[in-house]
Amino acid sequence: MKFSWKQGTGLSENQLLPAKKKLEGYRKRLEQIAEHTDYAQPESSIQLSFDRTLQVAVETEVLHAHPKTVQDVVLIGIGGSSLGTSAVYDALSPTRALKRLHVLDTLSPINLRTVADRLRAHKSERAYTVCVVSKSGGTTETIANAMTLEVEIKKQHPKCLDRFVVITDEGSALWNRARERNMRVLAVPAMVGGRFSVMSAVGLFPLALLGVDIRQLLSGARKAVRDNTQNSAQNSARASAAIVHHQWKHGRAIHDTFVFNPELESLGKWVRQLTAESLGKRENLSGKEVRVGITPTVSVGSSDLHSMAQLSIGGPADKFTTFVHSAWAQDARVPQRSTFDRLVADAQAQSYNGIMSAIRKGTHAAYRSAGHPYVEVELEGLSEKELGAYMQFRMIETMYLAQLMRVNAFDQPAVEAYKSVTRRLLKRAKK
Amino acid sequence: MKFSWKQGTGLSENQLLPAKKKLEGYRKRLEQIAEHTDYAQPESSIQLSFDRTLQVAVETEVLHAHPKTVQDVVLIGIGGSSLGTSAVYDALSPTRALKRLHVLDTLSPINLRTVADRLRAHKSERAYTVCVVSKSGGTTETIANAMTLEVEIKKQHPKCLDRFVVITDEGSALWNRARERNMRVLAVPAMVGGRFSVMSAVGLFPLALLGVDIRQLLSGARKAVRDNTQNSAQNSARASAAIVHHQWKHGRAIHDTFVFNPELESLGKWVRQLTAESLGKRENLSGKEVRVGITPTVSVGSSDLHSMAQLSIGGPADKFTTFVHSAWAQDARVPQRSTFDRLVADAQAQSYNGIMSAIRKGTHAAYRSAGHPYVEVELEGLSEKELGAYMQFRMIETMYLAQLMRVNAFDQPAVEAYKSVTRRLLKRAKK
Structure with missing residues (x-):
């Protein structure tokens, strides 16, 4: 560069x-922070690329996902949970034989149906992997898409949950749920924010599974x-x-x-x-x-x-x-x-x-x-x-x-503003 | 709305x-301008949707392109020559059975090769139409892409030029060239600028051929x-x-x-x-x-x-x-x-x-x-x-x-600034 x-x-x-x-x-x-992999600072995202343990964990998980049979990778995640993966994939895919990436990064019945149809068309659930990526574990659009997709493809592929990999903060509600159901999980270090997380499992797992050389x-x-x-x-x-x-x-x-x-x-x-x-x-x-x-x-x-x-x-x-x-x-x-x-x-x-x-x-x-x-x-x-x-x-x-x-690069206090109104409206709509 | x-x-x-x-x-x-179809004013783009002659000309050209056999429509054009068509197509295509649109809106060897491969793979040249859209008729990227694509597919399809439709100002160098070679041409009214041209042949022809209801x-x-x-x-x-x-x-x-x-x-x-x-x-x-x-x-x-x-x-x-x-x-x-x-x-x-x-x-x-x-x-x-x-x-x-x-909505004087340097550099590179 x-x-x-x-x-x-x-x-x-x-x-x-x-x-x-x-x-x-x-x-x-x-x-100094770059010399450790303790993820103790807001800047700790700069430690990710030195973390061999992380690299091994991701590569192990990729092997477990049977990369040889996988043709489609679905990434359910929004903002920092998907933009980094898309950035690398879109830059490389025109000249490489990568697997196909489908991103569900907002609510769209059209996109959801297209992806569900594609997965259902496979004879075996081994032809795909679904990554559910949410740092907090409670992103409305992401969880809603994961719920809908699961139910849509379960009729054809009763074991489809085995093909879900969850990437979230260790200990989040999503993490706990995934563990209860014996789903595969990968952790994002708590101090690494979504928009700085592309070199964590958030970006590395889907990219490696797609065929990108994450070591490079x-x-x-x-x-x-x-x-x-x-x-x-x-x-x-x-x-x-x-x-x-x-x-x-x-x-x-x-x-x-x-x-x-x-x-x-x-x-x-x-x-x-x-x-x-x-x-x-x-x-x-x-x-x-x-x-x-x-x-x-x-x-x-x-x-x-x-x-x-x-x-x-x-x-x-x-x-x-x-x-x-x-x-x-x-x-x-x-x-x-x-x-x-x-x-x-x-x-x-x-x-x-x-x-x-x-x-x-x-x-x-x-x-x-x-x-x-x-x-x-x-x-x-x-x-x-x-x-x-x-x-x-x-x-x-x-x-x-x-x-x-002189501002904090790592917080996003204004995001809560719209979220609280949305939650109230959703609650009201349920009644 | x-x-x-x-x-x-x-x-x-x-x-x-x-x-x-x-x-x-x-x-x-x-x-007052909206009551005529004389295209005599800079604002005349607002006359386009009332122009039945234009609609008939476009629909005639679509029929001539054998829409029943066309599967792929290639649009070679930049900025105002392609963005409007893409806007309508991308909004409708997820829920419609439209033909496939490929846009070459910049220089990209990768995109060019993908499109050329796809066209060459067809048994007959009747499976596609290539629209070359340039208001001035001299846009470097557009003409370069048209030249390369023509030569790339001519080996397989000697009659591919019959599948080219040129959309440009009447009397431009491109217009004259296309007429000399008996290519199909559609005119853009001189006073209608590229960015206001979506309701002219620029947008209407490719959209109609793709299967969009242009009357609506x-x-x-x-x-x-x-x-x-x-x-x-x-x-x-x-x-x-x-x-x-x-x-x-x-x-x-x-x-x-x-x-x-x-x-x-x-x-x-x-x-x-x-x-x-x-x-x-x-x-x-x-x-x-x-x-x-x-x-x-x-x-x-x-x-x-x-x-x-x-x-x-x-x-x-x-x-x-x-x-x-x-x-x-x-x-x-x-x-x-x-x-x-x-x-x-x-x-x-x-x-x-x-x-x-x-x-x-x-x-x-x-x-x-x-x-x-x-x-x-x-x-x-x-x-x-x-x-x-x-x-x-x-x-x-x-x-x-x-x-x-208090500005002129219809000119773009600053665009000439980079174009003249580019032309000089290209000339120098030729020597």
Whole structure:
């Protein structure tokens, strides 16, 4: 993973020094936390990729799930329980022979029926695995979907519960229930929040079962933890946090993740959830009402290029952009001759990577001359290792950024607001 | 389509009066424009749904494409040339027996190969149609994809060009080329911009060929034109524009389209492109540099609910939300008994529509008590008629909003900025 910021921001090393200095204590803390696997701190998600016990537990569970017969993996989970898995899967699946992933991440009778039909069509329940992922164990949509799916497929497959794997906090009501019924369970460490949990069983189990090389994913994540907790030039998470914070202080409170590979759109959505929920806070660390936050957006190049270029370049100076791209390993080439040649003469005989690179550079130049700042992330291939490194980089960047903004990256107090009304309405509807 | 705004904004009819007054002249103009099909004004997209000649031309072309043998429709087009078709298709396809749509809306060797493989696998070229959509006729990505796809499938299907239909401005280089080669062509009226073109051949031809009832789509659009150009209580586009403008003036420059049906995500993306490109402008109507714009975001309930609720309720007061939902015609019900019952006791035996409604109402209540304003759009079913009405409503709302913001809704001057650099780079790479 290559992180470049100088050309796009016009900032110098010196301008990042005050933020670096402010973050030095916290960086040291992260460096220390990374040395353990005790999951005793809110930042303990950075320990996950070093946890060999976890890796073995996941791999054992995958073997138990009979990966050779599994064709479909259903993931029932919402937000942090599913976005990380989707991000990695969607980035890799177009070029890999992975098993099929179905995500039930909201209530949708249509999606539920499609998945139930597909599972019922299998002769044996060994053709699928259903992962029920809920950190708290009590997420309404997740449990409702698990209940409905179980009953829908039980008629055909009386033993379908053997194909359910539950991933939740140890000791949650869901955990206890699953144990009572002899279901397979995997724990999420209590201190690891949903949006930081992709390197725990939450992401690792479904991904490994689907055929993703989780050892490579973890290896990329480990390298990113080392790089981004050190006091060195490799610490791009700290640099990025300093830059985003600088831009935010200067009125750029919208952060666009502009991916130039369509298969990375889900990765952008994972980033969106991570940063929206971690940084949007009413109170700061001292308990003072501050109402701060950064609004994350996701754009896909070049599909969204006209509208985002028009808005970013023409519109108000309220945005900051992180461009993310990777060259395609299997490139294509525009032919020299075709019915449509000469309509865009410059594209004839050029490679797709080459044209895309010209489009990206054209975009960067236009952003620069409009004074619209950006940084660039280049993934050296769409591989497990690079994705692991990028995701870990983003999680640590978010922690640094929360420190600079002086908010708690790990709580989500406002979520309770809508949940309590929903519960009351559901209770009333039952009567 | 039902539009509600009083509860969520706390505004009164009286507070909208000044904006209504300001818009009265423009409203009258729209009302007059809607009576013709001369396509002589920038607003002429509102004439499309009344244009019987257009409808006949599209239906004739669909018949010529042998819809009975077509299984796959490939749409090569970017931004306004593809987003509208995707929006309608994605909303309807989960519950309909439509043909399969493949969209090539950016450069992606992976997607291109997948589509080429699929077309080549057919015994006859009559099994597919390829729509090449480019208003200007010179969009680099679109022409490059058309060139590559043609050459890729020509080896198997020498007559594949007969299966290409070109949709572009009459007289563009692409138009002339297609005519020279005896390809089928459909025109987009010159004054109808890409992002306002879904009710032209751009959206109608691929949708009709896929099996969408375009007469119903147009009927919904016609009703929306009538309602939203009148001076009456049915004019919800004017009300919505007045409200969004009011919020924007009060610092809420981010407009979230929060859909509560996952199948409406593409519709949200269509709205995003429409408003980003129409309203993000450097200069106002008098040529004065103003740099205004509204940043559109798309959220999907309940997948994005935790992160968006946390950011909207906890974070800065810079957002305004339009909730969009429809009840599902084919509902599902959570069973009374299951292994997972009692974990969320209130969901037992409830319908999916019922739970989703409680979640929506819970969200609304939380937004209200946090002082976060919103409006609601209820679609009475996921049907062609409702989608046509909603899209037409949004296009007219955007025109009103541009008037209130005093910008030109129909140009995109900043897009040229990146295009010229890209062209230079491509030229250099050729040498």
